[in-house]
C-alpha cells in the first residue's frame with residue numbers, strides 16, 4: 464500500500480480494518496516530509512508529538528472495534544493563517560514569528576473533532592497576499608510537479624503538500640483565488656465554499672468580506688467529505704450562515720445529466736494560454752457528452768473585477784492589519800524609545816514589501832479625500848459583478864471557466880511586477896466579490912505535462928452541484 468497517496472476514504476477504511484494504523488500513516492508522512500520538504504518548502508512548523516498522540520488515540524478506538532469518526536486517523540495539515548492552540552501560527556509573516564495562539568480556529572477544531580491528525584502548519588504568502596507563495600517571509604514553496612515553478616498562492620504550501628504526498632488533505636484560505644489557483648498549478652482539487660458556509664473564527668483576517676476557508680484534496684469526494692466536516696453555523700462567527708449542511712458525499716451519487724452549464728465568453732478571450740483553453744474546452748465537451756446542456760453566457764462587468772478586488776481587499780487589509788503593533792502579538796522592535804517609535808519600527812521590520820504596499824494602497828483608498836473615488840466606486844462595481852452572476856444563474860446551474868490564465872509560471876518570473884501578478888487572478892476574484900462557491904479540478908493533461916485547473920462556479924450554497932460536476936470532470 465502506498466501510504467502517502469491514499470484518499471481520505473481509503474486511509475480511514477485501512478485504519479478501521481487495521482490493515483495499517485494511523486501511527487504508521489503519520490510516521491510515513493513525516494519520513495516523506497523529512498526527505499522531500501527541504502526541496503519543496505511546504506511546511507513551516509511540525510507538531511509531531513501532538514500528532515502521534517492523536518493517532519494513538521484513533522488506533523486504540525480501531526483496536527477496540529469502535530467505528531471511527533469521518534476523518535478518523537487521517538493525517539492533514541493546515542495553512543498557517545489558521546490559529547492552532549499551542550502550535551505556532553505565523554501567517555507567513557515575521558511579525559508573528561513567535562505567536563502561539565491561545566485558541567483554535569473553528570474549521571480546524573471541527574477537523575480534529577472528526578478524528579483528523581494534524582501534522583503541521585503550511586507555508587503561504589505573508590497574510591495570504593500573493594499568487595505565487597514568493598511573499599512568504601520564511602521561504603518560497605516549489606511546485607512538486609516542477610521545482611523551478613511556483614505552486615501558486617497564497618495557499619501554495621497547502622496545494623504542494625497534497626501534490627507531493629506530504630498530507631492526505633489540507634485546509635487553505637481563499638480571498639481572491641488562493642485555494643483554486645494553487646490547486647490548479649499543483650494538479651489537486653481545491654474548493655472555495657460560499658461566503659458564510661464555513662466559519663472564519665480563528666482565521667487571521669486579510670479581507671473579512673472576501674476571506675473563505677476550504678479544503679485542498681486529491682479527489683472531489685475527499686473535498687466533499689472535508690466540507691461536510693467543517694461547514695455550518697458557528698456562534699463565534701456572526702457571518703456564518705444558519706443554513707443546514709447537506710450530505711455532500713451522498714449528493715455525489717446523483718448524475719449530472721441535463722444540468723445546464725454556462726460558458727462565459729469573457730473568460731475565453733485575450734490573455735488565455737492556448738493549452739489552458741484546450742483543457743477547459745475538453746472538460747466542457749466531456750460534460751456535454753454526459754448529458755449537460757452547454758449554454759453561452761456573458762458576465763459583462765468582468766473587465767472591472769481585478770481593480771475592484773484590489774481596492775476592496777487592500778482597504779479591508781489596511782484595517783485588519785492595524786492590530787499588529789508590537790503590543791499584542793509576536794514580534795516587537797527592540798530598538799525604540801517611545802511608543803510611536805515602537806509601533807513604527809515593529810511594523811517596518813515585521814511586515815514584508817507586499818504587505819506594506821497593500822496597507823498603503825488600502826489606507827489611501829479609504830482616506831477622506833479619495834473614499835468616494837475609489838472605495839465607494841469599487842463597492843458599486845462589486846454589486847454589478849454580483850448581478851452579472853445572478854443573471855447568468857437564471858439560465859444555468861453552474862459556470863465553467865479556467866482557474867488561471869496560464870499553467871504554473873517560473874519562480875521569479877512575476878515577482879518584480881506586482882501588476883502582472885495581480886492580473887493572474889482574473890478568473891478567481893469575482894467569485895469572492897460575489898460570495899459564490901467555486902472549485903478547481905484538474906483538467907486533461909497538457910503537452911507540457913503541467914497541471915491545469917478547470918474552475919466550476921455555482922449558486923450561493925449550492926456546493927453540491929459544483930462538486931457533482933467536478934467529479935464528472937475527474
Ligand code: GLN
Nearest residue numbers: 591593637638639640641
Ligand atoms: N492572489 C490574490 C491576492 O494576492 C488572492 C489572495 C488570496 O486569495 N488570499 O490578493
